[in-house]
Amino acid sequence: MSTVKTVLRKTILADGSYPISLRVSKDRKSKYFKTIFRAFPMEWNQTTGSFTNKNSNNIQNNRLLLKFKDRALKILSDLEMEKSDFTLKDFENRFRLVSNPVHQNVFYFWDEIIGEMIYAGRTGNARVNKEVFASLNLFHKSTRLNFKDITPSFLNKYEAFLRSRGGSDGGIGVRMRTIRALYNFAIERKIAKEQDYPFKIYKVSKLKGKNLKKALRIEEILQIRDFDLARYPRYVNTRNYFIFSFYTRGMNFVDMMKLEWKAINNDKIYYTRSKTKGNFKIKILPPVREILNYYKEFAIDTKYVFPILLKNNLTPPQLENRKHKTLQRYNKELKEIAEICGIDKPITSYVARHSFANCLKQKGVATDIISESMGHQNLSITQTYLKEFDNSVLDNAIEILV
Structure with a gap:
């Protein structure tokens, strides 16, 4: 016998x-399916599985809950007609495929997608989606939002809301691309309709960050390379991470964090870039060798080169948490090093990568060689990196006219 009931779970929310x-229960086993609703104990009748009159919108909420329950009962009835030995997994597969009011809800579906990302170890993507989820929820002021409600007008209003809170083109672009990706997932899974797709009219491309990437000149890189660590020993890791990244073709922080000693073989470093899955074989230059020797001498008992991950076999959420905390400190200390060196540019971990490209260009290396060394899929990406340098060359050239 199969039963369906709406219940208040035991996990307390913030x-x-x-x-x-x-x-949904069958053969003494139960499976739970999230709804978009939440309630305080005083608002819920556990016996009837419904909202009490202490809930401000109890009549409408109970009607919707009844629809969810009826939908589940209909699926159970159909399955029992087809095969009496069906399982809860069979029900789940059928239930998630059926278009229903809950599944069409943006926040409900989004929560599922975030869960899938966490399960797949894509914790960075999950974190970004959680942040945008909270931002959109703050703007909309309700968990009731269907995909068909996300119109070009809705997106323009959300953009205005973000700008009123100090949002830049780059930051707003991240949020809109996240929502666009979610909408594409919904269309792919038959939750949303392609004819309602708002991004045919609302163009995310208009939100490309207009600020040029701040790359360092080779002279500024050498200032950081020769930074007086005897006087400022607290910056040893930050200085080492930045110089290591620069001389390994702009290896990004995540790949440095996960770099293992077994990836180093004689005079080469072998690694796969997390972002693009491209494989790299990098020659170990003297500044890199010096840094590797330092961490070999002071190695902690892990498989990793750098003392960022302090234990082996961390879970994806633990990796993400460690990355987030360490990267915050790294970027803060980079700014402090820049100030001590008299470098008047906002420096972050990613500046090492941009600086690598620009310093090669400064030394006369061809753009296609730079592109190959960085693992870019096309020259246009490399040209974006080199834009600031190209502008400075133009500025200098124009000076001969004065």
């Missing part, structure tokens, strides 16, 4: 309320 789920 505001003191509890999530409401659909509990």
